[in-house]
Amino acid sequence: MKEIRLREIGVLFYRIFLAFVFYQFARLLFWIFNKDLIKIDSISEYLRLAYHGTAFDTTAILYVNALFILASLLPLLLNTSKGYQTFLFWLYFITNGIAYSLNFGDFIYYKFSQARLTMAAMSVAQNESNLVKVFLISVLEHPFVIIWFVALMALWIFLYQRIKILPRKAQVKWIYFVSTIITLSLVATLVVGGIRGDFKHSTRPINLVDANRHIKNPLQANVVLNSVFSFFRTLTTNNFKEVHFVDDAFIEKHIRPYKFYPREAPAEKPNVVIFILESFSKEYSGAFNKNNKIENFVSYTPFLDSLAQHSLIATNAYANGRQSIHGMSSVLAGIPALKDAFTGSPYANQKIQSIVSVSNEMGYDTSFFHGAPNGSMGFLGFGNILGFKNYYGKNEYNNDADFDGIWGIWDEPFFQYFANTISAKKSPFMATMFSVSSHHPFKIPAKYEGKFPKGTLEIHAPIGYTDFALKRFFETAKTKQWFRNTIFVVVADHTNQVAYPEYEKAMNRAAVPILFYSPNPEYNLHGEIAEPAQQMDIYPTLADLMGYNKRIRSWGRSLVSAQKEEYFIVTSTGIEQFIIGNYIYLFNGQDVTGIYAKEDLALEKNLLGKINSTETKLGTLKARAWCQDYMDRVINRKLH
Structure with a gap:
């Protein structure tokens, strides 16, 4: 039985379990720091939110610990040596420490953003030159955030070291290798399912919206979430950037983001x-x-x-x-x-x-x-x-x-x-x-x-x-x-x-x-x-x-108004397609890359550079203006 590495597997699960425990500590502290902004009426309600947050914690923890899990189970024959266990210790706490700190940053950041940390924050940060100063001021204003982080990390390290793996050698190597391969396959399946958030065929990987399944007030979703999850889930999916092509008057005239349809109200x-x-x-x-x-x-x-x-x-x-x-x-x-x-x-x-x-x-x-x-x-x-x-x-x-x-x-x-x-x-x-x-x-x-x-x-x-x-x-x-x-x-x-x-x-x-x-x-x-x-x-x-x-x-x-309105059709296949007037415009977020006759549904004959009419010039501006207004309203929370 020693060849099957049962103790190593058990210790690995213990170490991952510790991450779940400390993510719950971080969740509780996040709410305590922001309880004036996020209303929770009772202990039972908080516990319900924390319970549902486990699914999001699972995704975050497995993202962060995927390499550690793999390194812990590789059939290297030296896994139990003191040197290799030291390597695992540092791998575990460097990756988890960096990720865990994101939650603590949100103790302060949330008050300003009203949302968990996402890649959008990085887009904002890259245009700022005073980040170090802002960070130092934040630390001075909120020293307990740093104190809590250091204290919890110290406790985490203490509990990690309470259960150790002692050096031993595999006697029957083929059993050692075969059992390890089987274990790796099973664990990999669990990790993939955990990162997705479900093993069911009928679901796509969970994202930030799914936190709203479990709440009574939309702000409570931020308690269900954790900052590591929200950051990783948006790491490669933020093409939302403010742009400026036209003035507001052009948008009001041609995009008309607000509509009004006066009608005699039905009797019933x-x-x-x-x-x-x-x-x-x-x-x-x-x-x-x-x-x-x-x-x-x-x-x-x-x-x-x-x-x-x-x-x-x-x-x-x-x-x-x-x-x-x-x-x-x-x-x-x-x-x-x-x-x-x-x-x-x-x-x-x-x-x-x-x-x-x-x-x-x-x-x-x-x-x-x-x-x-x-x-x-x-x-x-x-x-x-x-x-x-x-x-x-x-x-x-x-x-x-x-x-x-x-x-x-x-x-x-x-x-x-x-x-x-x-x-x-x-x-x-x-x-x-x-x-x-x-x-x-x-x-x-x-x-x-x-x-x-x-x-x-x-x-x-x-x-x-x-x-x-x-x-x-x-x-x-x-x-x-x-x-x-x-x-x-x-x-x-x-x-x-x-x-x-x-x-x-x-x-x-x-x-x-x-x-x-x-x-x-x-x-x-x-x-x-x-x-x-x-x-x-x-x-x-x-x-x-x-x-x-x-x-x-x-x-x-x-579609039933007596008002005469211009149609403005928006589709996307990774590049935006607009039907405006008599033409179809392809738009990459900055420039129109194609102009086609409205009847050319196969987009076979690109007229860009071949036609330069007043209509296509205006249509190009409208495509840009629509994108400008969309980004402004989404990013700056003006969808109401």
Whole structure:
């Protein structure tokens, strides 16, 4: 048994466990230093936040200790020697000491930033020449921060040295090497899962937004987080930088970041139901392809096609992001994803005006539904930032018999749960449903095998299944009293697999359907919008229809307003793409690198340098101005 290195493994786990203990000390001290800014009502509430913070601690600790863990388990035969253990001691405390100090810096820094340390702070710091002076002043003003750091590090070293590894030699070397390789493989799996924040297939690595899943007040997210996590998670993802290309007057005139849609308020406030359908590309729906003249086109959405005949549809619409969480921020808050997504940025935790906040202000009950495990995709955290009063996920559904085994509850039963749950609410309500079933690995319930056309892509049958689930929802909703005075929106979060060359074109890789429907004729939601539209237009359109009658912060426009507004479409594939007037502009954050005719969706003929009209000069300025305003509002927390 000695060859299996059980004591070394046990000591390694003890040393990593110590990091968890001291991260909790740092969390407690962080709150004590900032308790006047972060309200926590009871010890039990603090302990709950601290418990949820363990997931973020795990990611941070494993980031910092990955090399130490590897060095501790390498099959070197000298691991237990005094010299090697001394090397491990210094490796452990140099890396952990530097990382741990970041938490203590936030004891002071948080009072000014109102956020945990991120790479954004480094971007600010690189332009400052007095950092040493500022640091020394901070230390003099807050000596207990340094005292606490030194005291805790001393205690940490003391506890580390209490359990030692004594020198020994491996007698049966093949057992030693084989057992070590197996151990390394198992530990590597645990480390990867810990850094991601979960082992589930249905989740992406946790980020700053996920801290909001566990809080009652948005500021409490900073107690759940730790500074090491927030720093590492934003280390390579901060392309948010303020730029200045035009003056404020140009932005006010041409970008119009605030909109106002005066409308006589409806006699009865309408309910609002938003379906954000997973991967429901425009390509899959016949109603949105009538004018595309695609040879042998096949639609996989018979119900959506029939609903479109009685709806207002945008047949030339685009997603403003590439992932599901981007769809959520674009549709509900009018905030697109550029090279770096806002929702994964250091700036996500701020006050945001959205259709959620507008609904809350107007006295609506607001709810978000997603059949996946609660918190999947970052929806619960971002939903809390937006201000949803209720969240309904797999936990609330509470019947794993309908779980698809990977992503969440099958769409059909969860859509029925959605219909019945909102039926129990008092009007007016605003409810958003984010579907799950039309997602890789593209399965449908066994009982429906063969019911939906398989088509030419794996996703086609699941699209048909979700369309069927939508039909079943409307069948149930039509029997409810609230149905008649409800505005329904159907939109995709992003695109997915492509069958037709038309949708291989660069711009069409973001082409999604947008549909507005209401059985109440007062809203006159009929017809087709042929001009370019986008997910960001949904929020101002709904605010207009609801009779909000106050200005809103929006880069989109109301699609039902009588006002004549210029469309300004934003998509991104790592470089920003703007549709402005008659041209498409590619923008890298500083310069326009391409100009294409609006009809050139494949972006095949770059007109940059070949056309120099008044329109393209102004369009270039508008692209720069939009980026300037976006960065200013995100970075300086002016999204309300």
